[in-house]
Amino acid sequence: MSGGGAVLVLGGRSDIGLAVAHAFAARGHPVQLAARDPASLDPEKRDIELRHRVSVTLHEFDALAVETHEGFVGALPEIPAIAVCAVGLLGDDQADLEHDPAAARAVMRTNYEGPANVLGILANRFEARGSGTLIGISSVAGDRGRATNYIYGSAKAGFTAYLSGLRNRLAGKGVHVLTVLPGFVATKMTEGKDLSPRLTTDPVTLAEAVVRASDSGRNILYYKRIWALVMLVIRNIPEAVFKRTRI
Amino acid sequence: MKLAGWGRYPVADCRLRAPRDADAITAALADGPLIARGAGRAYGDSAMSAANTLEMRHFNRxxxxxxxxxxxxxxxxxxxxxxxxxxxxxxxxxxxxxxxxxxxxxxxxxxxxxxxxxxxxxxxxxxxxxxxxxxxxxxxxxxxxxxxxxxxxxxxxxxxxxxxxxxxxxxxxxxxSGWIRQETRPAPDLDAAMAAFEATGDRTYSVAWLDCLARGRALGRSLLMLGEHALRADLPATLWRDPFGPPATPRGRVPLDLPGITLNRYSVGLFNAVHYRLGARRAGPVFEHWDRFFYPLDGILGWNRIYGRRGFVQFQCALPEPQAHRGLEALLRTVSDAGQGSFLAVLKKFGAETGRFSFPMPGYTLSLDFPVSTRTLRLMDQLDQITLDHGGRFYLAKDARMSAATLHASDDRADAFARMRRQAGHAGGFASMQSERLGL
Missing domain, CATH: 3.30.465.10 (Uridine Diphospho-n-acetylenolpyruvylglucosamine Reductase; domain 3)
Structure with missing residues (x-):
């Protein structure tokens, strides 16, 4: 246990969000878990407090209710040292989303608008303070639009670009931005999907990697690491070829 | 998906789900008898059901x-x-x-x-x-x-x-503290090992590593390891600052399945002989980190892969006090004669029996690992018979291949357990490959 400032986890109910909360708590950071219906996270709060002897607070947060974000940040017991955004929504099958604009919009807004909006507000607070780390859990799906998940992927692409811009803006202002690009992760979101074990990690292992990357001031973390190579190849396939592939 | 226990034998195609709440378990009960699976560390098929296995990893608060x-x-x-x-x-x-x-x-x-x-x-x-x-x-x-x-x-x-x-x-x-005051006592044969256990009944922890390839007068040659939780006052000054010691960290990982031939009578025999001599030379008290004392194998992640792709089986029996000596002698001679050295052989004296269907009984327990082959499976049938002849019983958490007849002959509590399961209505809700194999 090293102690440290508070860590805010947005999307505190998600498997990745909770795992990241545990990983930071294990190093002595107090945790602020933010999600909808936060009272239902009481067992998680107690578990983290018991295991790691840090305090955990629960906060109502709705990523889509962007007009509430300013108030949400203002009501936090303290401005956290580190903020992690693990909000995300894969949505139904892409084929269904293609014919359901409302559901598609929810995927776009949940993966881009909400996360970007709240991190933007936090970025201003961090910048004014002159310190802090912002961590965005984006996705390799944002590296290139593919027929099978471009609605989700395009929103993640937006989020990745937003994080990159924040990092550029805040460099030299004491605020660090870490972009996390997980490949496959065995979570609620991917339950029942047939994922290659070689390319798949679990939330706990991913969370450990995120904390290490945060400590070392990394900018971009692909995880598993092999995804950096996989996406390098995928990004560089000429569009004329790519458009005919099914990957 | 393909599922196995820690011994990686047997392997079976199992429907595996990981419920997130009690409601999901209730729903799974509607699909027929199920078995809950924890960390998958039972060696055989205790936590496997082809039709309905529930992994409990989400219940981890x-x-x-x-x-x-x-x-x-x-x-x-x-x-x-x-x-x-x-x-x-x-x-x-x-x-x-x-x-x-x-x-x-x-x-x-x-x-x-x-x-x-x-x-x-x-x-x-x-x-x-x-x-x-x-x-x-x-x-x-x-x-x-x-x-x-x-x-x-x-x-x-x-x-x-x-x-x-x-x-x-x-x-x-x-x-x-997190330190164990450990003492190692070499025992040149089985008599000496058992005498050492009898003489150290007041110690908190005791277990013997046994060289099961030793033959003749050296049959039962072992290193008895004794341990006590170190008090703060016991600790050398270098450990005072951090009496609970560093957290457990793995020292390595077996990255792939080793060829099945890696563990043969010569390599195991050599290892055992060297291990015994080194242990005997280092005899005496030392302070050992809790992780090394209690979990020496946890330091090597995936150590079950050293037995190769076909996996391994563990034999663990308990023998009642009066017949323990003769029974152990017969078991060890049979293993030694077969030349099927077990890489891990552990002997331990048990105390009183507790529980209605728990494994331990007053006497001795012996556990042996063997890579799976038709020869070793035949050898284990022989070991089963010797155990039965000496009034012993078997540890279900280790078992992967015993017959129902052997179990029921070894332990009359098995019938009572099966009867209770039927009468209380458990039999319709819960079953594993092991319970079906053993008629539980």
């Missing part, structure tokens, strides 16, 4: 801890490793621990595991205050020594066949 009494309430999927990581720095250690920390709380209760202190403290069940068990109709019952005592008694050591263990309260033991 700690619920409450009383720092005055050391009582912990937690969900069944919590790992022992996590309990130690959280509570050893606060001065608490599991009252009973098996030889790996990568087991789940529910699994420890279901197998009613024992440790190196069985002769003094009995099984894990002695330190369980209550258990919440979901029955075949989906109802959750709290059971303890005072409330639903029958269900409580049968669930300890019941191999998950009385219901799904959801939560439990256990008592930890206070310790002043």
């Amino acid at each position: 700690m619920l409450a801890f009383d720092p005055d009494t050391g009582r912990l309430e937690a969900e069944a999927g919590v790992l022992l490793a996590d309990i130690i990581a959280s509570f050893l720095p606060r001065g608490w250690f599991p009252a009973v621990t098996p030889g790996t920390k990568f087991v789940s709380l529910g699994g420890m209760i279901a197998a009613d595991v024992h440790g190196k202190n069985h002769h003094r403290d009995g099984t894990f069940g002695n330190f369980v205050d209550w258990i919440d068990v979901m029955g075949a109709e989906g109802q959750v019952r709290r059971c303890s020594r005072g409330e639903n005592p029958d269900l409580f008694a049968w669930t300890l050591g019941g191999m998950g066949l009385t219901g799904v263990i959801l939560r439990a309260a256990i008592r930890l033991r206070p310790v002043e």
Whole structure:
């Protein structure tokens, strides 16, 4: 246990969000878990407090209710040292989303608008303070639009670009931005999907990697690491070829 | 998906789901008899069901801890490793621990595991205050020594066949440090090893590593390891600053399946002979880190892969006190004659019997590992027979291949257990490949 400032986890109910909360708590950071219906996270709060002897607070947060974000940040017991955004929504099958604009919009807004909006507000607070780390859990799906998940992927692409811009803006202002690009992760979101074990990690292992990357001031973390190579190849396939592939 | 126990034998295609709440388990009960699976550290098919296996990893929250009494309430999927990581720095250690920390709380209760202190403290069940068990109709019952005592008694050591263990309260033991005052005593033969156990009954922890390829007068040659939780006052000055020691860290990982031939009579024989001589030379007291003393193999992640792709089977029996000596002699001679050295051979003296269907009985327990082959499976049938001839019984958490006839001949409690399962309605809700194989 090293102690440290508070860590805010947005999307505190998600498997990745909770795992990241545990990983930071294990190093002595107090945790602020933010999600909808936060009272239902009481067992998680107690578990983290018991295991790691840090305090955990629960906060109502709705990523889509962007007009509430300013108030949400203002009501936090303290401005956290580190903020992690693990909000995300894969949505139904892409084929269904293609014919359901409302559901598609929810995927776009949940993966881009909400996360970007709240991190933007936090970025201003961090910048004014002159310190802090912002961590965005984006996705390799944002590296290139593919027929099978471009609605989700395009929103993640937006989020990745937003994080990159924040990092550029805040460099030299004491605020660090870490972009996390997980490949496959065995979570609620991917339950029942047939994922290659070689390319798949679990939330706990991913969370450990995120904390290490945060400590070392990394900018971009692909995880598993092999995804950096996989996406390098995928990004560089000429569009004329790519458009005919099914990957 | 393909599923196996820690021994990686047998392998079977199993429908595996990981429920996130009690409702999901209730729903799964509608699909026919199921078995709960914790960390998958039972060696054989105890936690496998082709039709309905439920992995309990999402039930992994700690619920409450009383720092005055050391009582912990937690969900069944919590790992022992996590309990130690959280509570050893606060001065608490599991009252009973098996030889790996990568087991789940529910699994420890279901197998009613024992440790190196069985002769003094009995099984894990002695330190369980209550258990919440979901029955075949989906109802959750709290059971303890005072409330639903029958269900409580049968669930300890019941191999998950009385219901799904959801939560439990256990008592930890206070310790002043994370260090073990360890003493190693070489024993040149079986007589000496057993005499050493008899002479050290007052020690908290005792276990012997045994060279099962030693023959003739050296039959039963072993290193007896004794341990006590070190008090602060015992510790050398270098350890004062951090009496609970560094956290457990793996020292390596077996990256791939080694060829099946890696462990043969010559390599194992050489290892054993060297290990014995080194151990005998280092005899005497040392301070050992808790992780190395209790879980030497946990330091090598995936050590089960050294046996190759075909996997391995473990033989573990208990022999009653009066016949233990002759029985052990016969077992060791048979193994040694077969030239099928076991890489890991462990001997331990048990204390009193506890629990209605728990494994330990007053006497000695011997455990041996063998890579799977037709020869070793035949050898194990011989070992079964020797155990039966000497009034012994078998550990279900290790078993992967025993016959129903052997189990029922070894232990008349097995019939009572199966009858209870039918009468209480558990049989319709819970079954594993092992329970079907063994007629439980």
